[in-house]
Amino acid sequence: MTYNVVPATSRDYRRLADKALPRFLFDYIDGGANDELTLARNVSDFARITLKHNVLRDVSRIDTATTLAGERAAMPVILAPVGLAGMFKRRGEVQGVRAANRVDVPFTLSTVGICPVDEVARAAEKPFWFQLYMVKDRKAVQGLLERAMAAGCQTLVFTVDLPVAGMRHRDTRNGLFEKNLRGALMRGWQVMTRPGWVYDVGMRGKPHAFGNYADLVSEGADLNAYKEWVDNNYDNTVTWKDIEWVRTIWKGRILIKGILEGRDAQSAVDVGADGIVVSNHGARQLDSVSSTIRKLPEVVAAVGDKTEVFMDGGVRGGLDVLQDSCKFGAPCHRTV
Template structure:
């Protein structure tokens, strides 16, 4: 697909478009992080502080951004991460997102708590979506979810392991998303009325706004406040590594563990037979004060990068950041906020344009560092001394 660039073009451009179009509580749900948002900010600066090593007079006529992630051929090493409530960022948002991802040639991951059900998403897809799982206390419901995803055609499961309890997201309390009472209702009404375009396009034309994959969990699946209360109570703090055996019994496909931030946990993921991991702090939305993905990635790659596929997320905001992640040893990246900002700010077409601009940025970074294949990107492309911590996976 030949890219056509113009405003908006960057993640920040689309972030401002999203701010102007979304009700305040939805924008802050998407944009915010846990507590004082220290980790949220660290995620972005972690990539910015990594310098690339520019090289010249190298034959870079045929730069190829294609790669393979967990057995799937991709136009570039990027996956759209699972995002709860994505269907409220644009009309039937997950459907628009999977179409954009398919058009560009990268995987899309559907959240357990997405608005659109897996059957609706897969019906719109030309390449099977990945499915993300939260472990709920109701194990029969989890088993039914896995069967549902498999029957719909999903073959890659992303199991989120860093949410035994929801994080303290102060913006959600201030805006009424995580609280109840007269003040909360008034705040939401004010914010909704201030965005009549969103009300008409998403809430009216895009309805019903319910958690499609769990629509049978409550009699009134359209009551998002009641549903959020139910799902928060379903997160299970008793889950341990032993539960991976249970998941393996109920899932025949590929399995990624998302939310690994420690070398010992990464090693354990290999021991239990995960097909890959995602180095992640949940986008800075869980425990404030933990390290950034960029900060933890090198040690984890050095420990297990030759034994399983390592992806990373958190703070990736451009194709250049994708290159930085690969240079630190990741096989690919997952992105969340950027694709949601683009979807909210520009719909399916906006998301497609953003992804194509990232691919061009990645291609340019490869060109000006003197590499032509994704597998050639490694520590030699960083402007710092080569050390064992920054070896490419598999070396």
């Protein structure tokens, strides 16, 4: 009999997360938008790729080290930003940066993490990357960028593919954003079925504030307040001109995350981006678009000789980590 005590693959960790998290939190991180067609394509399209198997080569000194956005990394993998990570594990962003430091790969802190940039910086052994969503309050954005630079961040990952929040049916079924008694009872029941989470995250993982925007979302990590704030404050008027504005503030490297078309990749290069992240936001916010692996060759053909190209696998909301790198005539690195 196999007891599966020790996780061996990313799917094992996903199964453990399913057992540990309240249903609404597991589905929030695991799910995609609408019918999750793009979520499935991110998996199936990648599965169709086969390895080229050459034999009788000296492989006694394999070195996976590379350079990512000017920084040395032990392998071509980046920990991508995960919003609300501190709700999935106690002070999750701090645990994330420590794990990345141990294996010597970059860590990217989400704008909407539970742990603020200052707390993550205290736990980090080296500079980490910072991810930005543009909000309407430009003074708040400027202040946040200045805090990130003061914390030692040198690479900014500017996410551009979320002008409006997507329709996520799993969240609706779980009553995630219902403000009435029924929604409260549904979430309460899901929480009480996970006593380990209650103790580890609910009690020991406080404070449950939206770290970097705690002063703007006064209700703490109340998911209804979070969604209302996102709906009201994410700026859907952003254009390439705004990236030029960000460049006047941010003194380090800027990577544009959320590119799927060669034309947009060229526009990013034109406004001074130091790198492109081919991404469909893990299929979390918009369904029926292409998988990232299908769009990678087009983007590399458009700008691969001008800038560094990364790819976000976008598989199962970030829980199924595909352990590989890819090259299409130019550097291409995986974010997970």
